[in-house]
Amino acid sequence: MRATTITETFNTPLVESFDVVVAGGGASGLIAAIAAARAGAQVLLLERQSCLGGTATTAYVAQYLGFYNNDTQAVWGIPFELTRRIMAAGGSDDFGQYMMGAAAKNPITVHHFPFNPEIVKIVADEMAEEAGVRVLLHAQVSSVIRDGDIVKGVVVETVAGRKAFGARVVIDATGDAVVAQAAGVAMHDDDISVDARQPNTLCFRMSNVDVHKFRALSRNDKRALALKGLQQGELFWENMSFCSTPGGTDAICLMSRIMGKDALDETDASEQEKIGRRQIKSIVQFLNREVPGFAKSILAGIASRVGVRETRRIRGQHTLTAEQILSEQTFEDAIALGCGPMDVHEPNGTGIALSIPPGPFEIPMRCLVPLDTERLIVTGRAISATHEANGGARHMATAMALGQAAGVMAAVSLDQANSTRSIPSAAVRATLRDQGAALSFADCIALAKQHERH
Ligand SMILES: Cc1cc2nc3c(=O)[nH]c(=O)nc-3n(C[C@H](O)[C@H](O)[C@H](O)COP(=O)(O)OP(=O)(O)OC[C@H]3O[C@@H](n4cnc5c(N)ncnc54)[C@H](O)[C@@H]3O)c2cc1C
Numbered sequence: 001m002r003a004t005t006i007t008e009t010f011n012t013p014l015v016e017s018f019d020v021v022v023a024g025g026g027a028s029g030l031i032a033a034i035a036a037a038r039a040g041a042q043v044l045l046l047e048r049q050s051c052l053g054g055t056a057t058t059a060y061v062a063q064y065l066g067f068y069n070n071d072t073q074a075v076w077g078i079p080f081e082l083t084r085r086i087m088a089a090g091g092s093d094d095f096g097q098y099m100m101g102a103a104a105k106n107p108i109t110v111h112h113f114p115f116n117p118e119i120v121k122i123v124a125d126e127m128a129e130e131a132g133v134r135v136l137l138h139a140q141v142s143s144v145i146r147d148g149d150i151v152k153g154v155v156v157e158t159v160a161g162r163k164a165f166g167a168r169v170v171i172d173a174t175g176d177a178v179v180a181q182a183a184g185v186a187m188h189d190d191d192i193s194v195d196a197r198q199p200n201t202l203c204f205r206m207s208n209v210d211v212h213k214f215r216a217l218s219r220n221d222k223r224a225l226a227l228k229g230l231q232q233g234e235l236f237w238e239n240m241s242f243c244s245t246p247g248g249t250d251a252i253c254l255m256s257r258i259m260g261k262d263a264l265d266e267t268d269a270s271e272q273e274k275i276g277r278r279q280i281k282s283i284v285q286f287l288n289r290e291v292p293g294f295a296k297s298i299l300a301g302i303a304s305r306v307g308v309r310e311t312r313r314i315r316g317q318h319t320l321t322a323e324q325i326l327s328e329q330t331f332e333d334a335i336a337l338g339c340g341p342m343d344v345h346e347p348n349g350t351g352i353a354l355s356i357p358p359g360p361f362e363i364p365m366r367c368l369v370p371l372d373t374e375r376l377i378v379t380g381r382a383i384s385a386t387h388e389a390n391g392g393a394r395h396m397a398t399a400m401a402l403g404q405a406a407g408v409m410a411a412v413s414l415d416q417a418n419s420t421r422s423i424p425s426a427a428v429r430a431t432l433r434d435q436g437a438a439l440s441f442a443d444c445i446a447l448a449k450q451h452e453r454h
Contacts, residue, residue, distance in 0.1 A: 010162060012155060017166030018044040018134070020410045021154055022173055023141040026054015027396040028380030028403035029173030030124050031078050035407025036171070037131040038078075039431055041414060043407075044165055045133050046156055048140035049304070052124035054175070056396060057117045059307035060203035062243040062252040066395030067095065068111035069339035074360035076447045077437035079400035083113050085127060091119025093246050100341065101354050102219055103226035103240035108354045110341055113397075116245040117252075141174065144182045151183050151376040168418045169375050169410040173403060176264060177312040177382035185370040185378075188313040192387050196347045198309035199237075200258045202276025206287065207300035209251045211244050214293030225291055230350055234286040236279050237350045250300065254307075255283050259347070263308040272306050309345070309381075309394070316384025317366035317421075325361045325392050333425035334362035334439050335405035335432060338398045344391040357392060360441060365425050368406055375413075375420050379406035401437065408432050 018041075022033045025047030033045040045052075055061045064083065067075045086092045098112040128135050138159045145153035145164055153166040172179035177187065189197075217225075222240040229235030235255065242251035256279040261268040280302060287294040318331075325338065340357040367384045368377050378384075379402045381394040408431045413423050429439055438444045 012162050012164045014153075014164045014166060017153070018042050019168050019414055020044070020171060020407070021046065021165055021167035022171045023154060023179050024054070024172070024174035024380070025052040025124070025135065026173060026175060026380065027056060027399040028406065029054070029171070030128065031082070031400045031403035032171050032173055032379055032407040032410070033133045034078055034127055034131040035404040035435060036410045037133045038435065039408055039411030041411045043133045045128060045135045046139040046141055046154070047135070047137050050137055051121040052128060052135070053117065053120045055307050056115070057121050057124070058304045060117055060205060060252055060301075060303035061254065061307050061396070062115055062117050062245065063098065064113040064115070064396045065110060065341070066339045066397030067113060069360045070356060072360055072441070072444050073448055074337040074339050074438055074444050075397040075401045077401070077432070077435050078404050079397055081436075082123065082127065082400070085123045086115050086120055089119050089123050090246065091116045091123065099219070099241065100343070101238070101352050103222040104238040104352050104354070106354055107219065108341055108356055110356070114243040114245065141178055144170070144179055146183055149372055150374045151179070154179060169377065169413050169420060171406050171410055172376060172378045172382065173380050173406070175308070175311070175381050177314050177378055180314050180370055180373070180376060180378050180382070181312060183373050183376055185373050185376070186315040188315055188319070188384065188386070189311060194262045195260045198345050198391070199347070200261060200263060200272055200306045200308050201254050202256045202258070202273065202280060202306045203252060203254050203303045204280050204299060205301040206251045206253060206284070206294065206297040207249065209244070209249060209297045210293040211248045211251065214251075214291065217292060228290070229286050234282045236283070237345070238352070240291070251297070253283070256280055258306065263306070264311050276306050277302065310387070310390060312382055313390060314370050314378050314382055314384050316371060316378070317369045318364050318384060320363060320367050320383070320385040320389040320393060322386065322388035322392065325357050325389055328359050328361055331362050331364035333365040335365040335409070335425065335428055336363045336398065336401035337361065337438055337444070338363055338393045338401075339395075340392045342388070342392040343395070344388065360444060363393065363402065365405065365409065365423065365428060368402065368409065369420060375418050377406045377409050377420050379403050404435065404437055405432060408435065
């Protein structure tokens with residue numbers, strides 16, 4: 001059918017203006033908003049869902065990865081503070097060791113921070129409020145206000161209709177680069193077809209699990225179970241591990257795998273939720289019947305939306321590559337440290353390629369600055385990176401470290417006539433260090449010592 005268009009005319013109320021508007025209140029956006037507010041900016045945070053936290057809360061991805069590279073803690077600052085607050089609220093027992101890909105060919109052991117997503121929702125509200133961030137939930141950013149290549153605010157679909165908010169600087173933390181796309185920023189995602197992108201996963205929670213019994217299984221047992229489930233068509237990838245929340249009777253499972261669907265296509269986005277639920281029905285039957293520890297377990301919840309690993313990546317002033325990560329390239333304008341793991345799901349198979357980079361790697365500020373657009377900063381999984389580099393820089397601790405940098409960049413740009421194209425990286429780095437972030441290996445060691453003393 002030939003596409004036709006209709007013409008609409010709106011009178012959209014311009015409600016209020018802020019120094020910084022952050023679109024998306026997930027891992028990166030939450031921390032960006034707090035960092036910008038703590039650096040003195042007046043901040044509005046817009047989130048389409050009913051809670052903050054992003055993939056951690058609404059998609060039930062219930063463990064932070066990327067705080068540690070082997071035994072070196074590389075992400076500190078506000079993201080680390082968030083982990084302490086989650087623990088204090090009873091939402092986690094602290095960092096632990098986790099075998100990633102336990103049922104795959106090449107598992108790796110990493111530090112993770114498992115949590116109860118419901119507690120993260122509460123802590124995220126508290127931390128945003130304490131920082132003085134104005135939060136609007138149920139607020140879907142749909143467009144930008146722009147004047148040529150200058151972004152001047154956003155248009156938002158709220159429960160009370162369409163509203164506009166002015167901004168001296170906008171931070172796009174939507175994961176999908178929604179604002180950047182609307183502003184006409186060039187993207188990298190056209191370098192890879194939808195079929196070659198990382199698959200998506202609808203996570204679910206089982207209650208009444210005998211976690212100890214399951215944990216007693218060997219890696220070989222887990223792999224044998226996964227391969228049996230795959231062969232019988234009841235499981236969908238080589239995965240037989242889960243995150244368990246404090247109390248140890250629940251298992252949050254990342255076991256569905258939805259391939260070849262574009263999360264930004266309205267039909268695919270809808271279809272993949274149904275595919276995810278169909279897969280979960282089958283996985284739960286397999287767990288109950290075959291897997292030690294799950295005999296009496298029940299399906300307690302399905303995440304409110306499919307978790308999306310990869311959509312758009314902007315073309316920024318610098319593009320992070322896997323070679324730069326693996327060679328530990330240093331950058332004068334480094335504003336965050338990533339830890340990996342390099343984590344790329346086989347696009348057409350059932351496995352996953354996992355490895356740990358040789359050391360914490362530096363991410364330059366220029367990856368967050370789109371080409372040819374002014375007053376816009378992009379953070380989180382949509383930064384300028386290749387598909388392979390994105391596999392190592394998309395974990396939530398990295399997204400949060402980038403978020404802290406984006407918030408500080410926005411605050412610093414206010415003193416530079418709001419220009420985001422040439423923010424002085426020295427000023428950003430100094431403020432980030434004042435906010436407790438690590439920007440180099442030496443910082444990681446110093447912060448670890450400091451933390452030991454307290
Ligand atoms: C299935 C799966 C498993 C994963 N496993 C792990 C893991 O074990 N550990 C780990 O650390 N990482 C994991 N990741 C990666 C990690 O979760 C993401 O890469 C990370 O959350 C990216 O952070 P972000 O802030 O860019 O995006 P998100 O955390 O997704 O946040 C984006 C936010 O923006 C909001 N938003 C989007 N569009 C709009 C709009 N138009 N208007 C307003 N708000 C909007 C969203 O609702 C969301 O809250 C996994 C990802 C997936 C999908």
